[in-house]
Amino acid sequence: MVQRIMVVGSGQMGSGIAQVAAQAGLQVYLQDLEQMLVNRGLGVIVRNLTRDVARGRRTEEEKAAILGRITGTTDLAPAAECDLVIEAIVENLEAKQKLFRELDEICPDATLFASNTSSLPITQLAAATRRPDRFIGMHFMNPVPVMQLVEVIRGIATSDETFATIKGLAEAMGKTPVEVRDFPGFVSNRVLLPMLNEAIFCVYEGIAGVEEVDTVMKLGMNHPMGPLALADFIGLDTCLSILNVLYEGFRDPKYRPCPLLVQMVQAGYYGRKSGRGFYVYDAEGNATPVKRF
Known part of the structure; x- marks a missing residue:
């Protein structure tokens, strides 16, 4: 069961993923390379939630509780405490592979890895790790708090258990997961x-x-x-x-x-x-x- 996650990359997609995960009751680390980037991502989440309160979609107490479940950090080390790491960094194969190699050393064997890549091969990214069976694509749509779809992309080695866990997590986040095969660009x-x-x-x-x-x-x-x-x-x-x-x-x-x-x-x-x-x-x-x- 996924209870604690890290989102790596605090840009438009990463901050949105962190927000919907916290709204679903998960404890979230939002990580980026610089504190300025982390602060900017957290600021986007605050603005989104403040707008929701102003429009009567949630209360101030709910907003505070959601924000209380998100911790900003520039350190990857807390990934060792997480059940799942979702990568949402620049759309560059080498950068993503390098990140997942680092995470593979930090995280226990049970930790699942997901990439929010919009087009890169999940199988190739998974091959950079020692856990290709616990690696999957989780392609959210932009803006994440609004859009319903999540493409769930199985690599060649992704296990049925990993797929079922991520599908259930997407549903818990209020999204509609659609299973997609690992081909360039997926479907969307x-x-x-x-x-x-x-x-x-x-x-x-x-x-x-x-x-x-x-x-x-x-x-x-x-x-x-x-x-x-x-x-x-x-x-x-x-x-x-x-x-x-x-x-x-x-x-x-x-x-x-x-x-x-x-x-x-x-x-x-x-x-x-x-x-x-x-x-x-x-x-x-x-x-x-x-x-x-």
Whole structure:
């Protein structure tokens, strides 16, 4: 039974995972490399819960209890006390493998490992450890406190017991777990990223502008957010990373990243988190579409 977890990585995904785990009654360590990053992640959780209180979704007492179950840290050592470690760091294979090798030395044999990777092979990550049977993918959607889905990805060696434990944990967090096989991009990003990439090609080829492409998809396909605004929200660097995983994994040209996306990432235009992507964002988060590239 999972009662105590560590979430490694306190960014948008990691802080969200820590929040929903604490809401489910788990004791949570939220870890990152620097105290500033940990504090920022904890601050996001406080703001989310404060908004819930203001809207009548929970009480001040419930908010305090949830926050009381989360401990920020820059140390990996508390992972030794945990039943599960969920990794939510940068989408880079080598960085994740290095982290799991470290955790493998720290944690007792019974500790389960999960990766929140959005596209990288679970089997390959698990091979960096001595516990591939107790390793699994747990791909949450962004924003984690709001989105219902968790893709639960079994590596080639993942045991039935590990899968059942993680499926039950996702349900306890109020999520809907869906079992997915270990293929590049899984289901969500194998379907989503080619659509986002094609929207970027429409701008790159001059078929329509940013606002026009997003309007077509919102009004014509009833999408709540246009694909270019969504790419900015995900992070253009993350989109490019996932597309490269798909392209390299399948060797199929349909996954080739649009040259405009590559160039924007090279320029440091990552979307919302950098203040500029297909839209320019002011301090209040208001978005203005970019007219020229």
